[in-house]
Amino acid sequence: MSTSAVRGEQRYALPDEFGTADAPRKEPQLIESRSNTAMTRSVLVTHPGLQHSHQLALALHERNLLQAFWSGVPVAEDAEALAWWLPEHFRKRVRRVGIPAALRVHPIRFQVLQQASMRVKSGHPGDRLHRLFHGFDAWAAKRIVALRPKVVVAYENAAYHTFAAAKSVGARCILDAAAFHHKTRAEQLAPPYTPYTAEVNRRKDVEIAMADLILTCSPLAADSYAANGVERSRLKPLLLGADPKLVTPITSMRKDGPARFIFAGQLTLGKSIDLILSAFTRLHAEGFKYELNFVGGVGDHELLAAVQNTPGAHYHPSVPQSQLFEFMAGADCLLLPSRSDSFGMVVAEAMSCGTPALVSTQTGAKAVVEAFPESGWVVEPNGDALHDMLRELVSDPARLQRARAPALVASKEFTWERYRARAGSVLQEYLQ
Template sequence: MALALHNENQLAGYWTGVPARPLTPRSWLQPLSRLLEKHSLLPLPDEAVRHNVVAPVVRRVAKLLPHAHTVDWMHRSMRWFDRWCANRVSSLNDVGAVICYENAALHTFRAAHRQDMATILDAASFHHAWQDRHYDYPESDAVHRRITEHKDAEIEQADYVLTVSELARQSYIDAGFDPVRVAAIPVGCDLERFSHSTEGAQEKHSHDPFTFIFAGHAGLRKGIDTLIEASRRLDQQGINHQIWVAGGEDPNIPWNQAPSLERLGRLTHEELAQRFQRADALVLPSRHDSFGMVVVEALATGCPAMVSEQTGAKQAISENESGWILPAEDTDAWVDRMTWCIHHRDDVASMAPKARRDAQPYSWERYRQRVTAHLTDLLMDSHVPS
């Protein structure tokens, strides 16, 4: 989004924790640069970028704590970053709007309103009420109550909300947010990397077992237990298959219940692209996934996708043409569809061209076009202050 705004000469500033520009050699923060850089540095002007790495450092340290405490301290760090931004809003001139990432917006929004700026919430997840209906939170009730009260307060201060899928948008509407003030702007992926990364990919052979691939953090939220049970049933029926599991994982996953699952661990983008090209179908039985970028990444390689109806990226799939959409926790439905795929391997393989076509609207270039056009229209609309 920052790049999109910069390319349209609409970016007044980009304030971030993760370094987006190289930290200066004299900066005491410079040694932390390698620790914090998860993404490529951005071609933004130095004067537009401000860093505060306290929040990401706290998040890194918090991951060493028990999970319930990790959540608490991660949210505390985001609130600290929010206050740091809010203290600097008053110095801005000729700025029409601020866009803040969720959980780090409340104080900045309040400061922006005092400056007569529009406030736009960049919401990567579902509305918290929707999440609570579908997912047990690990933190204590007291901490969870404090987090949700903070979320409610920042949503109340938002003039507009940007979500990443129609499914996520609906979660805000279901929670009572004005439909006129919430939009779905699907994110993108590097289609070039996934459609052309053939180096190291191996040719498929008809005598190989039908291979499904799961990509993402293996845990209850992504429905890994549903996949394990489905694989166990296929094994019991003597149906030859294998499932690759790519990504990190929650503790205490009962992997031994499904011998046909192979854990690959965390992969680079290039390694993941090669696995998608070698696999026959993606499986993602998420209980809630506001988008699920791996879906369009798999489609871009020609790998059909089987996803749950609680996955935002389901909107990229043409049913029975580039993939399938199934109930999130209906193991019977997953076993039936996986069995069909195994017995109709040629039909699944024939879906590759349609899968690649369905991925095309989800490039980062198309995202930048969508988001800048929408923000331009938004700030000219009477529903939102300008």
């Protein structure tokens, strides 16, 4: 299968709920009035980490459908006190979500094991994380028979035993897949093959086969599953969202000076950091002025060295979310020209700050730009295409400024509230 097989030419069309210029948007119905349906409080959501699982669980809770939420990373309600023994750095990471404690289980052992595994120097870190996820999968499976849910939502690479247990009690299985199909991802990135890779992929294939419904983070990600033989009838893309917490008005963030670009995320080849640096090195040689900021973790230390050696580029380690939003609001354009990215939540976050985005054809969040064409730009993930587009933008700063208002408009349709409305409607319709 060629990579082009999953790119597709069809642009993302807005669901009916978004409305059009001639027809107003349908407001979401967050609480389902038919609460006496047979599916009331019958859905289990289980995840070894967190990702966006708490938002899906909250969407179900808002419709009186959530039976339980089991996650390896704890969440808490706004007024809920945290355990006294939690380290301060961990307290700051706890998400505040309106799901009652009575519906949640957060086994602390998996957080302890994950922290311990990060200190192990031998072996492949990805393999250790996969084994930890598989351990959570087995833990959840043992408890499903007692809970007897009617529907189980589990996440990619942690649903193998969970779905088998769900089938044993007659429950339907929904797989929430955060990434592209593993075969497509291997084509795009050629990731290292480790001793555990074959087992990881075997389990993923079984999870896909057992799933009655597969949720993906974008239409592009759904295409990758369809290209690998999964029936379209079992695929449902649900674009993710963001909720900014800006304290400074967006209109006051932009300062005078050269065009400012930002990348937020891990420095990896998958995010096309090498292509970004190459493009800006060429722009510098051509005499263009710019400012380029990288904010986030380091997945590849060679890329960090390359950032530090690129004219006009600056690296900032991971920062609190509120500070990240300030960084993004002060930029003229977010860069995410990934080689492989099933969505790219940072795009929705940047647009919520009024910052347009430049994404690639292999970034799922291109659906946002396709739905709101003036909010950003889509390019092929190669050096020439990226350079040419950046050259146009640096040459015409007013074009970047004109995109700010459309980006802010686009962001209104990609908040977590809107995601929960979409997810709740999809799952409610499926359950009924």
